[in-house]
Amino acid sequence: MQRLTSSVQITLRLFVVARWVMLGLIALGWTLQAVRPTLFRQIVSWFPPPPEPIGTSIVVVLMAVANLWVSRRVLARGRATMSLAGTHLLLDTAALTALLALSGGVSNAFTSMYFVPMTLAIQLSPGWAWAIGGACLLGFASLFVLGPAPVGPPGHEEHFLGHIRGMWVAFGISAAFVIYFVHRIALSLARQRAELERLRMTAQQDRQLAALGTLAAGAAHELGSPLATIGVLVADLPLMEPREQSEAMQTIRHELARCKHILQQMSSPELRVGSLAASAEAWPLAELGEALRSLGSEVTIAMSAAGAAATTTQPQEVVLQIVRAVGTNAIDACRAKPGSTGVRVTIDVAADHALLRVRDDGVGMPPEAVAAAFDPFFSTKPEGKGMGLGLFLARAHLRKLGGTIELESEHGRGTTTTVRFPLREALREGATDGRGG
Structure with a gap:
């Protein structure tokens, strides 16, 4: 209904x-007649005969008043209806017929102006289009009676009148073709718009579904x-001393609180959607260090x-999730290698970008593992110890932030992961791929 009202x-x-x-x-013709009568007579001689002044003036005043009323009382207040628009097109057809009858009748060269209300009526409905087309054809026919009889060259009066009648028939046929085909084109465009709207809604639903999948994968990881x-x-627990059991219980409570926080975000997608937008308030980059220290x-x-x-x-929330995923991988790599000295993290700023380097001297990865590190469900950890989603989700989030993630590793010697993202750039789709290089 809203779209129909807008079209009307x-x-x-x-x-x-x-x-x-x-x-x-x-009005321009009248002005030219007053200022440059000679030039006006030359122009009028192209389209004989000249209009009758009094009747033409009355029609023009009535059309101007109707236009002002429509502009101020209908369009300005958003009260346009299909019936009102169709009625005004009928009135305009009658006014055009009167003007043509007052300026040469059927022999006036501007009888083709009947196509204007016909074309506009196509935007309303098929019924109104055919009604306005019929009114225009009837108005054209009435010019044979209302206006002066067409006068042709001496000796060819009948031929000229036959030509004019043929023009009326040609107008009727052309009008029927125009209304039919233009209406079909309008219907085709309307179907295309509806299909594009359907595809847009489908694409939006697919993006939402993909976001929910990413949310679920992130929560699982x-x-x-x-x-x-x-x-x-x-x-x-059964093998621990009472003091160790107390510490273990405290750690369990802490980890359970962490699980609860993750599940709350999973069960409240609107919270995660809000967290995927740039923050209105800036937060210190030093909190990245605190998040990493809490890992071990x-x-x-x-x-x-x-x-x-x-x-x-x-x-x-997104940046901290990325940092935790990268830090957890580095810590696991160090714990898997006896004698490891741990994870060293440097946090810096370069060219309005945050730069985070996480270095470990853990087990490292062979070249083929480095090439597949950002693939979903790929993991170098023992079975059951990793889901292979940490780096995949980190890169996906960094793409939205306009950032990158690079991975350098040597088997047996450790891995260096470099995370880079703009400090004050809004989320966007289609950022540069985050794999190294």
């Missing part, structure tokens, strides 16, 4: 503009670490002066 409003507005154009041309910790501690004692943080003073408006 546009049609009526175009009709008002067309009417003003015609009235302006008539984040739940893996705390649940694994809880499982180990629960298995060892193996992490050593080195923050430059620029990094310590920097703030970012990027979504905090």
Whole structure:
């Protein structure tokens, strides 16, 4: 209903503009007649005969009053209806017939102006289009009676009258073809618009479904670490001393709170959607170091002066999730290698971008594992110890942030992961691929 009202409003507005154009041309002719009568007579001689002044003036005034009424009382207040628009097109057809009858009748060269209301009526409905077309054809026919009889060259009066009658028949046939085919084109365009709208809605639903899939995968990945910790501690509780049991229970409570937080985000998609937008308030980049320190004692943080003073408006929850995923991978790699010295993290700022480098001297990865590191469900960890989603989700989120992630690793010697993202750039789709290089 809203789309129909908008179409009628546009049609009526175009009709008002067309009417003003015609009235302006008539006014220009009158002005030219007063200022340059010789030039006016030359122009009028191209389109004989000249209009009858009194009757033409009355029609012009009535059309101007109708136009002002439509502009101020209908269009300005958004009250356009299909019946009102169709009625004005019928009135305009009658006014055009009167003007033509007052200026030569059927022999007037501007009888083709009947196509204007016909074309506008196509935007309303098939019924109104055929009604206006019939009215125009009837108005054209009435010119044979209302206007002066067409006068042809001496001796060829009948031939000229036959030519004029043929023009009326040709007008009727052309009008029928125009209404039919233009209406078919309009219907085809309407179907295309409807199909595009359907495809847009489908694409939006697919994006939402993909976002929910990413949300679920991220939650599953984040739940893996705390649940694994809880499982180990629960298995060892019977073997612990009372003091160790108390510490273990405290750790279990902490990990359960973390699981609860992850599940709350999973069960409240609107919270995650909000977190994927740039923050209105800046938050300190130093919180990245705090998030990494909470992962384990193996992490050593080195923050430059620029990094310590920097703030970012990027979504905090997303950035912290990326950092935790990268840090967890580095810690697991170090724990898998006896004698490892731990994870060293540097946080810096370069060219309005945050720069995070996570280095470990863990087990490292062979070249083929590095090439597949960002693929979903690929993991170098023992079966059941990793889901292979951490780096995949990190890269997906960094693409939205306009950032990148690079991975350098040597089997047996460790891995360096470099995360880079703009400090104050809004989320966007289709950012540069985050794989190294």
